[in-house]
Amino acid sequence: MGENIRMAFIGVGDMGSHHAMGFDLIPGCEVSYICDFDDRNVQRTLKELKNSQPIICTDYREIVSNPDIDAVVVSVPNYLHREVAVPFLQAGKHVFLEKPVAPNVEDCDAILAAAEQSGKILQIGLVYRYSNLYRRMAREIQGGRLADVQMMWCKEFRDPFPPVDWFYDATKSGGALVEKNCHHFDIFNWMMNAKPVRVFASGGQHLIRHGHSRVITNSYTHYPAKEIEHSSIVDHAWVIVDYENGSKANLGLCMYLQPRNLMEEGLEFGLIGSNGAQMQAKRDKTISIYGGEDYTKEEINVDVRSDSLAGGHTGGQTQRAEFIACIRSGRSPVASGSVGRDALLVALAAEKSIREERYVYINEMG
Numbered sequence: 001m002g003e004n005i006r007m008a009f010i011g012v013g014d015m016g017s018h019h020a021m022g023f024d025l026i027p028g029c030e031v032s033y034i035c036d037f038d039d040r041n042v043q044r045t046l047k048e049l050k051n052s053q054p055i056i057c058t059d060y061r062e063i064v065s066n067p068d069i070d071a072v073v074v075s076v077p078n079y080l081h082r083e084v085a086v087p088f089l090q091a092g093k094h095v096f097l098e099k100p101v102a103p104n105v106e107d108c109d110a111i112l113a114a115a116e117q118s119g120k121i122l123q124i125g126l127v128y129r130y131s132n133l134y135r136r137m138a139r140e141i142q143g144g145r146l147a148d149v150q151m152m153w154c155k156e157f158r159d160p161f162p163p164v165d166w167f168y169d170a171t172k173s174g175g176a177l178v179e180k181n182c183h184h185f186d187i188f189n190w191m192m193n194a195k196p197v198r199v200f201a202s203g204g205q206h207l208i209r210h211g212h213s214r215v216i217t218n219s220y221t222h223y224p225a226k227e228i229e230h231s232s233i234v235d236h237a238w239v240i241v242d243y244e245n246g247s248k249a250n251l252g253l254c255m256y257l258q259p260r261n262l263m264e265e266g267l268e269f270g271l272i273g274s275n276g277a278q279m280q281a282k283r284d285k286t287i288s289i290y291g292g293e294d295y296t297k298e299e300i301n302v303d304v305r306s307d308s309l310a311g312g313h314t315g316g317q318t319q320r321a322e323f324i325a326c327i328r329s330g331r332s333p334v335a336s337g338s339v340g341r342d343a344l345l346v347a348l349a350a351e352k353s354i355r356e357e358r359y360v361y362i363n364e365m366g
């Protein structure tokens, strides 16, 4: 590896383009290759690059063994994660792989095994692990502000996924709770600081229904509105996760708000501690802490800008900088393969619980 880390970007749709823009801004990084057969997505991405002039290709297999590539960012649809990530790991490249690790346990474990064998860095795009806001929440918990966390919730009430077919096919995305809420299940796992034991979920299709054509719009994508007729994913769910220490978490998902979530709280996380204190995060922007040992109320306005350059969720740019730091130092990433696997297991258990209408134990999942 020379002084610069030379990077290839496989898939530059909504997410991969943010990554190319973000890594392009990091000193010592070169966006050397972009691989995507959607030329419009490639051209959109190229327009945003300030420092790099990448070589373009349409088949990732052509560059797997290219000695001019040190690291790869994989942002293809979930069902292709294994197919793309494993050969690059086997070829000795560091891999930044978008979440969820994969749409099923088998693919996930094949990716983790390839990373283990290669000894290279595998970092999963669980971006909130790098966000100033959620890191501050974790510090408040570690500092004892809530004593022990007993209850936690997340309200993810939002507009539909982008109108791109693979999101709506559970065999390709893993389902809505896998595709979207692996982020939130990961935050539960992190803040609860305990192992999840079992999951109970109820969900279904209220409005985005299989066999009922519906025009889908999404507030953050660059893809135009489109009719989606076939969907095998839920458009709403309530999920309860029980942890080994008796604490409990609850997630609500709604995927059909129009035009998007306009309520003041936006994405909301809440926690209640054994000392009676409450903590809430709203809109990925603010933290409030109330009560506990005394009646103090704190409103914390965290810096949510410096960690989030170049788009995507809060923490997006810090996760990129830390991937580069891990490559240079050899240390393991915070959002490791096993952190990604733990979040995936909860999500897959929730999907299974909905299908089978019962508690699903995490140790059933593999």
Ligand SMILES: NC(=O)c1ccc[n+]([C@@H]2O[C@H](COP(=O)([O-])OP(=O)(O)OC[C@H]3O[C@@H](n4cnc5c(N)ncnc54)[C@H](O)[C@@H]3O)[C@@H](O)[C@H]2O)c1
Residues within 6 Å of the ligand: 010, 011, 012, 013, 014, 015, 016, 035, 036, 037, 038, 041, 058, 059, 060, 075, 076, 077, 078, 080, 098, 099, 100, 125, 126, 127, 164, 179, 312, 313
């Ligand atoms: N971390 C986050 O917050 C976040 C947000 C959105 C998406 N994602 C993840 O990023 C990944 C991509 O999602 P997206 O929203 O960008 O999807 P997308 O459909 O917008 O983009 C996927 C891109 O991959 C390309 N592609 C497909 N097969 C390919 C192949 N074999 N070789 C090269 N390119 C190929 C497509 O042409 C497209 O440009 C998914 O895993 C998704 O879960 C993560």
